[in-house]
Amino acid sequence: MSDKRVKIISLLLTSCMLLFTQVAKSTIDSYQFEDPEMEARFQQLIFELRCPKCQNQNLADSNSALSMDLKSIVYEKLISGETDEQIKSFMKQRYGDFILFDPEMNRDNAILWFGPIVFLCLILIIFIRWYIRNRVNNND
Amino acid sequence: MEDNVGTKSTSFKNFFIVSLFLVVVAGFYLLIGQDKTILPSQLIDRTVPKFQVEDLLDNSVIRSNTDFEGQITLLNVWASWCPACYAEHPYWEEYAKNKDVVLVGLNYRDSKSKALKFLKEQGDSFAWNIFDQNGRLGIEFGVYGAPETFVIDTNGKVLYRHVGVVTPEVFESIFIPMIEQIKKGL
Missing domain, CATH: 1.20.5 (Single alpha-helices involved in coiled-coils or other helix-helix interfaces)
Structure with missing residues (x-):
């Protein structure tokens, strides 16, 4: 096969491959901060807040429309001088504890915090009672 | 002993x-x-959030939270970009026959032209529609997708939020008993 023919075939193959490529597009958020400390708070908040729509992602990672809206709200509230707690409270009032990646302990989730300890204690009690009874029986 | x-x-x-x-x-x-994909609404047993947002069909009309008072309302969150809303929409025509409730639409994060086209093609069984173009009212209601439907009593208090399509089974088994319950209390 001549060099020229190889070049033409290569060119055609490359053109075909290019036809099937996709353009990767992502939106870049443009939140402007004059104060670097406020920007750090913004980054921390969108890291800690969960996207209610795409539940395994935080606001920072999610590109869903709802996440964009919530990020804008975080930004607006920071600029207007609200504290981190006020912003988290705003989100919690609308989406519940679920929106916090690190949920606070309350009456509803107390069993998840204390359940394992109670569970372990119960297992221990059952085991100790069984052990003592077995020992008494063996001694008899 | x-x-x-x-x-x-x-x-x-x-x-x-x-x-x-x-x-x-x-x-x-x-x-x-x-089911972690369904978030409990934070509005249950609370009155609807205060708002003033324009009507979808007539922007000279401002809709507000007080519009829910004195009637039993089913507030349906819908959008022209939501495939499930197309599946759900024909049911609302049936549900509109129930004269005990007022059906209200909340057009969520949509463009006006697409929303109007949706209503023209799919039909409009809603008494009125709120035009929540930027989705901020949706956030006040804790909306995280469409469709969602809220049952609101005559005092403007939210009793229930259904996430997903309100099928006739859901309407009969959940919504009708709730509507009857509200009527009993009147």
Whole structure:
């Protein structure tokens, strides 16, 4: 096969491959901060807040429309001088504890915090009672 | 006699330990076994948030939270970009025959032209539609997708939020008993 023919075939193959490529597009958020400390708070908040729509992602990672809206709200509230707690409270009032990646302990989730300890204690009690009874029986 | 008391006390202790064990396991099961894709609404038993947003069909009309007072409302969150809303929409025509409730639409994060086209093509069974173009009112309601439907009583208090399509089964088994309950209290 001549060099020229190889070049033409290569060119055609490359053109075909290019036809099937996709353009990767992502939106870049443009939140402007004059104060670097406020920007750090913004980054921390969108890291800690969960996207209610795409539940395994935080606001920072999610590109869903709802996440964009919530990020804008975080930004607006920071600029207007609200504290981190006020912003988290705003989100919690609308989406519940679920929106916090690190949920606070309350009456509803107390069993998840204390359940394992109670569970372990119960297992221990059952085991100790069984052990003592077995020992008494063996001694008899 | 003493042996009898001792046996009773031991079996009570065993019963108590087993019961506690079962309660802990049941608690875990209930909390971990919940469908995490459905978020509980934070508005339940609270009045609808204060708002003033324009009507979709007539922008000279401003809709507000007070518009829910004095009627039983089913507030349906819909959008022209939501495929499930196309599946759900024909049902609303049926539900509109129920004269005990007022059906209100909340057009969520949509463009006006697409929303109007949706209503023209799919039909408009809603008494009125709120035009929440930027989705901020949706956030006030804790909306995280479409469709969602809120049951609101005559005092403007939210009683229930359904996430997903309101099928005739859902309407009959959940919405109708709730509407009857509200009517009884009037």
